[in-house]
Amino acid sequence: MTYPWKGWDRALFAKVAGRNWPGAEPVLPKLSQAANHGRLWFAVAAGMATYGGRDGRRAALRGLGSLAVASLTVNTVGKGAVRRSRPLLDAVPLIRQVQRQPVSSSFPSGHAASAAAFAAGAALESAGWGAVIAPVAASVAFSRVYTGVHYPSDVVVGCALGVGAALVVRAVLPPPSRRPEHGPAAEVPDLSEDGAGLHVVVNAASGPPPLLTPPVARIRAALPGAAVTERTEDDDLAELLEKAARSAVEENGALGVCGGDGTVCHAAAVALRHGLPLAVFPGGTRNHFALDLGLKTVEDTAAAVLAGRASTVDVARRTDPADGTSAPFLNTFSIGAYPDLVRVRERWSRRVGSWPASVLAAVHVLRTCEPVDVEIGGRTRPVWLLFAGNCRYSSWGPAPMRRRDLADGLLDVRIVGGGPFARTRLLGSTLTGLITRSPTWTTAEVPRMRIRIPGAAATADDDGARGGAGATSPGERSSGVHLAYDGEVAPAPGELLLDKVPGGLRVYRS
Numbered sequence: 001m002t003y004p005w006k007g008w009d010r011a012l013f014a015k016v017a018g019r020n021w022p023g024a025e026p027v028l029p030k031l032s033q034a035a036n037h038g039r040l041w042f043a044v045a046a047g048m049a050t051y052g053g054r055d056g057r058r059a060a061l062r063g064l065g066s067l068a069v070a071s072l073t074v075n076t077v078g079k080g081a082v083r084r085s086r087p088l089l090d091a092v093p094l095i096r097q098v099q100r101q102p103v104s105s106s107f108p109s110g111h112a113a114s115a116a117a118f119a120a121g122a123a124l125e126s127a128g129w130g131a132v133i134a135p136v137a138a139s140v141a142f143s144r145v146y147t148g149v150h151y152p153s154d155v156v157v158g159c160a161l162g163v164g165a166a167l168v169v170r171a172v173l174p175p176p177s178r179r180p181e182h183g184p185a186a187e188v189p190d191l192s193e194d195g196a197g198l199h200v201v202v203n204a205a206s207g208p209p210p211l212l213t214p215p216v217a218r219i220r221a222a223l224p225g226a227a228v229t230e231r232t233e234d235d236d237l238a239e240l241l242e243k244a245a246r247s248a249v250e251e252n253g254a255l256g257v258c259g260g261d262g263t264v265c266h267a268a269a270v271a272l273r274h275g276l277p278l279a280v281f282p283g284g285t286r287n288h289f290a291l292d293l294g295l296k297t298v299e300d301t302a303a304a305v306l307a308g309r310a311s312t313v314d315v316a317r318r319t320d321p322a323d324g325t326s327a328p329f330l331n332t333f334s335i336g337a338y339p340d341l342v343r344v345r346e347r348w349s350r351r352v353g354s355w356p357a358s359v360l361a362a363v364h365v366l367r368t369c370e371p372v373d374v375e376i377g378g379r380t381r382p383v384w385l386l387f388a389g390n391c392r393y394s395s396w397g398p399a400p401m402r403r404r405d406l407a408d409g410l411l412d413v414r415i416v417g418g419g420p421f422a423r424t425r426l427l428g429s430t431l432t433g434l435i436t437r438s439p440t441w442t443t444a445e446v447p448r449m450r451i452r453i454p455g456a457a458a459t460a461d462d463d464g465a466r467g468g469a470g471a472t473s474p475g476e477r478s479s480g481v482h483l484a485y486d487g488e489v490a491p492a493p494g495e496l497l498l499d500k501v502p503g504g505l506r507v508y509r510s
Helices: 006-018 028-034 036-051 053-081 110-125 127-146 152-172 215-222 237-250 261-274 288-292 298-307 337-352 354-368 422-432 459-466
Strands: 198-203 227-231 254-259 278-282 310-313 316-319 326-329 332-336 372-376 379-390 394-396 399-402 411-417 441-446 449-452 482-485 488-491 495-500 505-508
Touching (some): 006 127, 028 127, 110 127, 198 237, 237 254, 237 261, 254 261, 261 278, 337 488, 411 495
Parallel strands (some): 278 505
Antiparallel strands (some): 316 326, 316 495, 332 379, 332 482, 372 379, 372 449, 411 441
16 A cells, blocks of 8 residues: 655654664663553553542543543554554664564554543543643653654554544543532631631541642641641541531631541531531542532632632431431431441451452442341332432433532432342442442432331441441451441431431532
């Protein structure tokens, strides 16, 4: 086949081969080899998922999806449609050449397509991650010319196919809208220009370890006037939050908290009791509530505090009618398989990390769990999972992922009953952290709901004997019934009332 660009393509290839590139010889050939079969990008995606939080996981998944589409296109269509010989290596120094020379068609470059697809896919989900990955992807693409494996035009077309694959994936699976709707604007204290009057408790035991600057230092840098206390595993979180709240009341200030959703839930209860506005600094593994407020970073929350942007949002609560005790939850409440999964996941996460532990715990629990008998509206039925969300969860495709309105006055109730493939459907929801709609689900949107759990009587004694929630070893099954709320687990009473807290909670938001 005759290529119209053949002359300049070979001339440019010769210039690259004949030029001395300082510092490139020990790096680019190894980088090119590392990208074989997408190994480099799978490793990068694993790092993003482990340490990058929610944005990192989403960017990694979109990057890998784009890579898969690009690789399929190049290997089944591109290389089969155009047969082109590889460049001659006479002008390429031996030290640059890869150990195993490929024998497939030179046009287009599969490495370049995969690199561009992964980088573009990640960038379409998260501009920050895209900026980090782009130089690595560009280096991989250039390395294919530098090592003499491809002509420049092979790489250019491969990059174009990779970007096109990322755009196709985005068109088919657009990212969910991240513009939250907020409740009525709330009045909050003026915390001056440096955050004086804000008392923040940072739960250092929550979430993955920081790669760079820890949250305490970032909060102090953004709000130098704020009082910041760091909580370690030896400290009592409730005691620290109460102390911070009392100081905030005395100064007519606000309460702040940095940690995961469980930590934020505890802080919300304290803020409600003292009538304080709450500043939520993302610091956990998932940060659902902070993200629904539009707060993705510590700096986002600091900016909201200084600007005085706040709204009133709903707080749900669970009440035991037997003794009148109640506790709030900001995100989700569940009974069934999920509380057992949380118990096992927390045990394993200390050894293997959060996401591998989630997969292993899902397999273990779903292999051993049994339905729980629950009475709702006078009818008793076995359920695999009862889920109640604080406000309606919007859907992206088949699965609810985010809330647009945090003050709609409703509980989003979803129940998995018996039926074909119930375990399989439950496995999909627990592995992804999502509650999946399917024919086995019953859904309702209600302001309140009363639940009876006949099998919950023995739970409290069993849990005390085992050392509390989260103490069950991976190979054990606990008797009785447990409930989960905002990532925390507790024994379930025989009866529960789920409703909303009148007046809600004042929170800072984007």
